[in-house]
Amino acid sequence: MTDVLVLGTGLIGTSVGLALRQAPGYRVLLADQDARARDAAVGRGAGTAWDGVERAHLVVAAVPPAAIGLTLFEVQRLGIGETYTHVSSVQSHVQAEVEILGCDLSTIVGGHPLAGRETSGPGGASADLFVGRPWALCPSGGSSAAALADVRALATACGATPLIIDAQEHDAAVALLSHLPQVVSSALAALLVAPGPAVRTDLAGSGIVDTTRLAGSDPVLWTEILAANASEVAPAVRSLAGLLDAVARDLEQVAAGESPSGHADALAGVTALLATGNRGRALLPVKRGVRDEAFARVVVEVDDRPGRLAALLTDAGRAGVNVEDVRVDHIPGRPRGVIELLVANEAAGTLQSVLSECGWSARVDG
Amino acid sequence: MTDVLVLGTGLIGTSVGLALRQAPGYRVLLADQDARARDAAVGRGAGTAWDGVERAHLVVAAVPPAAIGLTLFEVQRLGIGETYTHVSSVQSHVQAEVEILGCDLSTIVGGHPLAGRETSGPGGASADLFVGRPWALCPSGGSSAAALADVRALATACGATPLIIDAQEHDAAVALLSHLPQVVSSALAALLVAPGPAVRTDLAGSGIVDTTRLAGSDPVLWTEILAANASEVAPAVRSLAGLLDAVARDLEQVAAGESPSGHADALAGVTALLATGNRGRALLPVKRGVRDEAFARVVVEVDDRPGRLAALLTDAGRAGVNVEDVRVDHIPGRPRGVIELLVANEAAGTLQSVLSECGWSARVDG
Numbered sequence: 001m002t003d004v005l006v007l008g009t010g011l012i013g014t015s016v017g018l019a020l021r022q023a024p025g026y027r028v029l030l031a032d033q034d035a036r037a038r039d040a041a042v043g044r045g046a047g048t049a050w051d052g053v054e055r056a057h058l059v060v061a062a063v064p065p066a067a068i069g070l071t072l073f074e075v076q077r078l079g080i081g082e083t084y085t086h087v088s089s090v091q092s093h094v095q096a097e098v099e100i101l102g103c104d105l106s107t108i109v110g111g112h113p114l115a116g117r118e119t120s121g122p123g124g125a126s127a128d129l130f131v132g133r134p135w136a137l138c139p140s141g142g143s144s145a146a147a148l149a150d151v152r153a154l155a156t157a158c159g160a161t162p163l164i165i166d167a168q169e170h171d172a173a174v175a176l177l178s179h180l181p182q183v184v185s186s187a188l189a190a191l192l193v194a195p196g197p198a199v200r201t202d203l204a205g206s207g208i209v210d211t212t213r214l215a216g217s218d219p220v221l222w223t224e225i226l227a228a229n230a231s232e233v234a235p236a237v238r239s240l241a242g243l244l245d246a247v248a249r250d251l252e253q254v255a256a257g258e259s260p261s262g263h264a265d266a267l268a269g270v271t272a273l274l275a276t277g278n279r280g281r282a283l284l285p286v287k288r289g290v291r292d293e294a295f296a297r298v299v300v301e302v303d304d305r306p307g308r309l310a311a312l313l314t315d316a317g318r319a320g321v322n323v324e325d326v327r328v329d330h331i332p333g334r335p336r337g338v339i340e341l342l343v344a345n346e347a348a349g350t351l352q353s354v355l356s357e358c359g360w361s362a363r364v365d366g
Numbered sequence: 367m368t369d370v371l372v373l374g375t376g377l378i379g380t381s382v383g384l385a386l387r388q389a390p391g392y393r394v395l396l397a398d399q400d401a402r403a404r405d406a407a408v409g410r411g412a413g414t415a416w417d418g419v420e421r422a423h424l425v426v427a428a429v430p431p432a433a434i435g436l437t438l439f440e441v442q443r444l445g446i447g448e449t450y451t452h453v454s455s456v457q458s459h460v461q462a463e464v465e466i467l468g469c470d471l472s473t474i475v476g477g478h479p480l481a482g483r484e485t486s487g488p489g490g491a492s493a494d495l496f497v498g499r500p501w502a503l504c505p506s507g508g509s510s511a512a513a514l515a516d517v518r519a520l521a522t523a524c525g526a527t528p529l530i531i532d533a534q535e536h537d538a539a540v541a542l543l544s545h546l547p548q549v550v551s552s553a554l555a556a557l558l559v560a561p562g563p564a565v566r567t568d569l570a571g572s573g574i575v576d577t578t579r580l581a582g583s584d585p586v587l588w589t590e591i592l593a594a595n596a597s598e599v600a601p602a603v604r605s606l607a608g609l610l611d612a613v614a615r616d617l618e619q620v621a622a623g624e625s626p627s628g629h630a631d632a633l634a635g636v637t638a639l640l641a642t643g644n645r646g647r648a649l650l651p652v653k654r655g656v657r658d659e660a661f662a663r664v665v666v667e668v669d670d671r672p673g674r675l676a677a678l679l680t681d682a683g684r685a686g687v688n689v690e691d692v693r694v695d696h697i698p699g700r701p702r703g704v705i706e707l708l709v710a711n712e713a714a715g716t717l718q719s720v721l722s723e724c725g726w727s728a729r730v731d732g
Contacts, residue, residue: 114571124731127667128704134569163568173566176557181577184550186643187609191542193646194605200539201649202529203500205480208650210576211547215647219640223633227620234617237610239560243553244607251600254593267589274585277552280559281581283567284574301493309689310679317676326675326692338494365490 004154005029005056005081007071009041012087012113013062014125016158017046022127023157029056040122055079058150060111061086064221065228069097076103083150085111089174090228091138091167105142109151110167112136112174113160128159135160138167175232182214182222183237189215247273295324296348297365298341300355312339312360319354321347340365370520371395371422371446373437375407378453378479379428380491382524383412388493389523395422406488421445424516426477427452431590435463442469449516451477455540456594457504457533471508475517476533478502478540479526494525501526504533541598548580548588549603555581613639661690662714663731664707666721678705678726685720687713706731 002025006013009032020026028047032038042049059081061071068086076084084107088094091110098108115133135155139148148164155162165173189212192199226233250266257263302308309326316323325342343351348364355362368391372379375398386392394413398404408415425447427437434452442450450473454460457476464474481499501521505514514530521528531539555578558565592599616632623629668674675692682689691708709717714730721728 189646190642215643230617231621237614241610248603255597276556277581280555313676
């Protein structure tokens with residue numbers, strides 16, 4: 001039995017506890033400065049309350065970024081654990097801090113599960129938050145192989161895919177993949193409440209909704225994250241601003257109605273950026289860890305009565321096909337809706353014919 | 367019976383046909399310069415092929431933006447329809463064009479269904495593409511009340527919510543709500559393939575995936591749209607670049623490790639932007655036309671065997687609760703998954719207790 005002490009029972013800490021409780025061989029102890037948050041996590045079944053002295057094999061500091069260094073220093077000084085990790089969105093910063101504090105570096109391996117939600121706190125936690133997500137492991141030069149193995153086992157037990165990566169490289173990657181999208185999403189949403197005539201948000205479609213989803217994030221927590229990775233985020237934000245300035249300049253030229261040849265040149269720049277965006281987008285996984293091409297969508301039109309979705313999935317079950325994802329597209333009170341079933345490419349044809357035999361209007365999207 | 371001629375059987379035109387075929391009182395004729403696209407739309411059941419001379423009550427020009435003016439001029443000259451509309455993402459531009467061409471303005475009312483998908487062409491079309499979406503109607507000063515009533519009836523028949531709005535106001539709104547998100551999404555994705563060391567996209571989480579979803583769009587079509595609305599999009603792009611420049615400046619100051627007070631000031635600016643983003647985000651509908659607060663999520667943990675989703679929804683059906691949306695969170699081959707059921711707030715408690723009675727591990731997310 002491996003004892004794991006989770007310090008900080010927010011969204012991530014509580015989810016770690018929930019995930020480990022479902023994995024064989026782990027016992028979870030929970031602590032939080034806020035006793036209510038700890039009790040909520042205990043109530044969710046994430047583990048038992050730590051008494052403040054019991055030792056554990058592995059200590060996970062799931063506290064806000066600014067508190068990680070001191071938290072690790074303190075528990076290490078008390079000799080609570082044998083291996084220590086944390087779940088920080090920024091790694092170099094923490095690595096430098098624990099070194100300056102004089103921690104024993106051999107037992108510390110930084111970690112960063114690439115999972116999160118717009119919600120926070122133990123209430124939003126889930127045993128499956130990490131399933132199929134990358135979990136970056138950033139050993140320092142001083143980390144021992146045993147400590148790395150412990151933290152790697154933790155990530156695996158939570159269902160994540162451990163990736164060993166240099167702290168600096170990690171921070172550069174998340175600046176582009178996580179921190180810059182947060183800044184952009186917030187800035188886009190901020191323009192909707194900029195001074196001037198009110199924006200007709202009743203015209204909002206899915207584009208602005210998707211691009212501003214992150215804008216619901218906690219401003220204080222995110223300021224801390226951006227500050228901790230400022231040296232990587234600042235140039236990324238500058239680069240994006242530069243690309244946007246170029247588009248603005250091109251479109252201003254078009255708006256000014258200058259010579260047709262200048263117009264064509266300006267538009268060529270815009271088209272090139274959009275085409276480069278196509279290439280960048282194609283690099284990203286769409287379903288956790290799996291690119292979009294592996295899946296096909298079977299689209300079914302249904303009337304919107306309670307129980308229709310269950311009936312459809314019961315019929316889909318007859319096809320012996322595992323439905324990977326479901327999207328329901330309708331609004332309350334409307335008579336019809338569309339249900340999209342995401343299945344492995346090779347299963348789409350079978351599913352479509354079985355559903356058609358059962359009387360559904362089904363087609364493979366393409 | 368109202369005859370509707372749809373010119374252009376791409377995603378939008380074919381979807382209009384499919385939607386009208388399900389609405390009572392409409393007959394749909396289809397035309398496309400590309401006979402294969404027209405045949406595909408006919409094959410999908412969107413209408414019958416137009417013979418090139420038959421008259422229709424309402425003509426819908428669902429052609430690319432640059433072709434709308436001439437298309438309307440031509441069919442109006444031939445006296446094909448009584449009322450004419452189009453489905454352009456940009457309105458002022460088309461209004462000016464039909465005026466310059468000398469069209470009869472009384473029978474023309476511009477339209478813009480705020481619906482779209484990353485796919486294009488008749489294959490991606492759906493009868494329910496417009497359900498619950500806004501459909502902007504932009505009559506010019508010269509449009510007759512009868513023409514406006516015809517186009518409004520079309521939008522309603524397609525399941526959309528018609529919104530009458532001035533063309534200029536429309537274009538300013540979509541610059542922020544649709545065109546700017548497209549530019550930003552493409553620029554973000556473009557940075558992933560910028561020169562330099564390859565970005566570790568294996569660390570990608572849902573943030574970059576959501577913010578770059580639009581980056582999969584067609585570069586040529588979007589260049590046309592951005593060019594047509596250049597005078598509104600250019601200042602929006604400039605504003606966003608300005609916000610980003612300010613963030614970059616603040617973070618550069620933090621990275622340079624200047625005086626603590628300067629550091630605090632710089633971070634205050636970043637926090638303020640993130641907080642303003644929270645306010646902007648709150649203005650947006652999350653479920654088609656409905657804000658997020660109206661719904662609650664009931665989260666159920668399930669093992670990942672075929673048929674479990676169907677069994678769950680069958681049990682949910684017993685609660686008499688209409689499930690508005692379903693999110694399945696797991697990856698292929700993993701033993702467990704999480705299913706989120708989106709239901710009206712007042713139904714969440716009932717659903718949770720019925721599911722618990724049926725032996726599911728269900729909780730209301732909060």
